[in-house]
Amino acid sequence: MARISRAEVERVALLARLSLSEEETDRLAREFETFLGYVDTLQEIDTAGVVPTAHPISLPTPTRPDQPAEPMDAESAVANAPEAAASAFLVPKVIDTEAEG
Amino acid sequence: MSDGIGTLHELRAALDARKTSSVEIVGRCLRRAEASHESLHAFVGLRATAALREAEAADARRGRGEVRSPIDGLPVAIKDNMVQAGEPTHCASRILEGFVSPYTATAVEGLERSGAIVIGRTNMDEFAMGSSTEHSVEGPTRNPWNADRTPGGSSGGSAAAVAARIVPAALGSDTGGSIRQPASFCGVVGIKPTYGRVSRWGLVAFASSLDQIGAFARTAADCAWLLEAIAGHDVRDSTSIPEPAPAYSGALRGDLAGLRLGLPKEYFAAAGADAGVLSAVRDAVAELERAGAKTVEVSLPHARYAIATYYAIANAEASSNLARFDGVRYGHRAAGAKGLTEMYCRTRSEGFGAEVKRRILLGTYFLSAGYYDAYYRKAQQVRTLVRGDFERAFGVCDALVTPTAPETAFRLGEKTSDPLTMYLSDIYTVSANLAGIPALSTPCGFVDGLPVGLQILGPALDEATPLRIADAFQRITDHHQACPGGSA
Numbered sequence: 001m002a003r004i005s006r007a008e009v010e011r012v013a014l015l016a017r018l019s020l021s022e023e024e025t026d027r028l029a030r031e032f033e034t035f036l037g038y039v040d041t042l043q044e045i046d047t048a049g050v051v052p053t054a055h056p057i058s059l060p061t062p063t064r065p066d067q068p069a070e071p072m073d074a075e076s077a078v079a080n081a082p083e084a085a086a087s088a089f090l091v092p093k094v095i096d097t098e099a100e101g
Numbered sequence: 102m103s104d105g106i107g108t109l110h111e112l113r114a115a116l117d118a119r120k121t122s123s124v125e126i127v128g129r130c131l132r133r134a135e136a137s138h139e140s141l142h143a144f145v146g147l148r149a150t151a152a153l154r155e156a157e158a159a160d161a162r163r164g165r166g167e168v169r170s171p172i173d174g175l176p177v178a179i180k181d182n183m184v185q186a187g188e189p190t191h192c193a194s195r196i197l198e199g200f201v202s203p204y205t206a207t208a209v210e211g212l213e214r215s216g217a218i219v220i221g222r223t224n225m226d227e228f229a230m231g232s233s234t235e236h237s238v239e240g241p242t243r244n245p246w247n248a249d250r251t252p253g254g255s256s257g258g259s260a261a262a263v264a265a266r267i268v269p270a271a272l273g274s275d276t277g278g279s280i281r282q283p284a285s286f287c288g289v290v291g292i293k294p295t296y297g298r299v300s301r302w303g304l305v306a307f308a309s310s311l312d313q314i315g316a317f318a319r320t321a322a323d324c325a326w327l328l329e330a331i332a333g334h335d336v337r338d339s340t341s342i343p344e345p346a347p348a349y350s351g352a353l354r355g356d357l358a359g360l361r362l363g364l365p366k367e368y369f370a371a372a373g374a375d376a377g378v379l380s381a382v383r384d385a386v387a388e389l390e391r392a393g394a395k396t397v398e399v400s401l402p403h404a405r406y407a408i409a410t411y412y413a414i415a416n417a418e419a420s421s422n423l424a425r426f427d428g429v430r431y432g433h434r435a436a437g438a439k440g441l442t443e444m445y446c447r448t449r450s451e452g453f454g455a456e457v458k459r460r461i462l463l464g465t466y467f468l469s470a471g472y473y474d475a476y477y478r479k480a481q482q483v484r485t486l487v488r489g490d491f492e493r494a495f496g497v498c499d500a501l502v503t504p505t506a507p508e509t510a511f512r513l514g515e516k517t518s519d520p521l522t523m524y525l526s527d528i529y530t531v532s533a534n535l536a537g538i539p540a541l542s543t544p545c546g547f548v549d550g551l552p553v554g555l556q557i558l559g560p561a562l563d564e565a566t567p568l569r570i571a572d573a574f575q576r577i578t579d580h581h582q583a584c585p586g587g588s589a
Contacts, residue, residue, distance in 0.1 A: 012462050012465050013462060014446075015465050015469060016449075016462055017427070017445040017449055018450050018461065018462065019447060019450045024458075028459065028462060031459060032462075032463070034521055035412070035521065038409055038521060039412060039476060039480075041406065042406060042413070042476075042479050042480060043475075043479070045403070045406065045483055045486065047482035050483075051482075051485055052478055052481030053482075053484040053485045053488060053535075054481060055296070055310050055537075056296050056310065056488060056534075056535065056536055056537025056538075056561075057340070057342065057537045057561060059297070059342070059343070061339065062343070064336055072203060072204070077203070078430075079201070079203060080201065080203075080431035082428060082431075082432070082433070082434035083434070089429050089430060091429055092438055092439065092440055092441050092443075092444050093440065093441075094440075094441050
């Protein structure tokens with residue numbers, strides 16, 4: 001089983017947009033090893049040529065007529081926003097502050 | 102517990118005989134919910150005013166002879182992860198604090214259309230991630246049979262509310278056992294229908310290829326009524342099965358003659374489960390044989406890989422689904438963040454609990470470059486093999502019977518420090534989600550005063566057979582009538 005470094009946990013945390021404390025990072029690095037060791041038991045199984053299951057009940061992708069319907073009004077759509085102006089969601093400034101992309 | 106709420110069937114009969122009213126029934130449910138709040142904590146929110154108003158309307162309908170369905174005017178609870186217009190939904194998470202839904206889940210619409218009255222939202226593990234209802238920002242729910250024990254999870258509030266006779270029925274959701282395991286721990290009936298049988302529209306997504314809404318009640322016949330109200334095709338869920346809700350009640354004939362029950366040998370291995378649990382389940386199988394069923398041993402050779410398969414798939418899908426909680430459109434937002442990325446990171450770190458973060462991180466890892474094939478795709482391939490195991494088994498039997506959980510209700514705090522051990526509590530339930538097949542748990546005995554659940558699984562689309570078996574079992578046994586004494 002591969003050792004999971006703190007740097008690896010930090011890399012994944014950034015992908016998941018989570019910031020972790022030092023203590024959380026240490027704990028998660030240990031837990032990752034345990035879990036990955038457990039999930040690695042799947043490697044025992046020969047799955048060559050096995051078609052992956054994305055959904056358990058096979059249904060054709062449904063289609064429907066492209067008919068306009070009444071959408072949710074903008075006021076309701078932003079009613080739960082932590083910050084909104086008129087019918088827009090407000091977020092912190094994006095340009096010049098977005099370091100990681 | 103003389104003031105305990107009756108079953109849906111008992112309440113229907115009392116209403117039809119004009120011995121009571123919806124207002125009286127709903128009022129009793131609300132009072133029981135409030136009285137048990139400190140000791141049990143099954144509910145995270147009640148809709149007292151709205152529920153009593155709806156009960157008045159139901160009484161008026163009945164007075165005019167306009168009863169909409171067998172559950173018209175009867176109270177139901179819903180898990181805190183399905184939305185109802187104008188009502189809060191928090192998924193027991195800080196990150197959804199303050200959220201009030203602008204729309205109603207299809208399953209909840211089904212209840213409303215049938216005239217059922219939602220009295221409140223039940224406690225759960227945050228985002229349905231857990232097996233004990235301890236991972237709730239609102240604090241844990243306790244087991245009505247023993248306050249030192251968990252009710253199971255993640256739909257522990259719904260199971261406890263039904264077991265404590267606060268409400269006759271409740272909705273839950275089941276991604277890996279979250280209806281069946283708490284049903285087992287609390288001594289009630291809980292059914293997860295076939296994947297796609299009940300629309301997921303308005304159910305806060307955890308793992309979209311596994312999630313399924315289902316029902317809790319004290320009898321199989323009550324569960325049939327609830328499913329008839331919530332099942333059926335919905336164009337708003339592209340994975341919804343394009344068939345109307347089957348008439349389940351008609352299948353409950355009380356007769357098992359000629360039915361073939363498969364006993365998966367991997368689920369009865371002595372090393373896997375508590376001896377008392379296995380003994381209660383074997384006794385239940387013997388009762389079913391006396392009622393006319395035949396048994397046959399079957400094998401599910403990939404059963405031991407189910408938990409690993411499940412956690413790779415469920416965590417990957419959860420990491421993707423929970424990306425939407427970013428502090429922009431709803432819920433919690435961290436104060437004073439200097440840029441967008443910092444706002445996202447701090448909002449999510451403040452808003453999610455430890456178990457949810459753990460699963461998001463693992464899921465993100467499984468889906469990240471270089472690991473996708475080794476974990477997520479591999480698990481999807483093993484999922485195909487698990488489905489194949491069930492298809493072969495259902496070639497020689499009509500239903501499978503197993504323990505629901507390897508043990509009875511464990512103690513609060515017993516497994517919170519060891520997440521992998523907590524995950525193994527779902528060892529007998531996750532396979533039904535991987536295969537998409539219907540499964541239920543029904544009470545089949547007690548070990549040291551704690552309920553044991555019998556799991557009954559049917560082939561895809563066939564909820565009727567497990568319901569029929571559970572109903573027949575309840576006609577010849579009384580485990581489901583036992584009532585917890587210490588609560589409320």
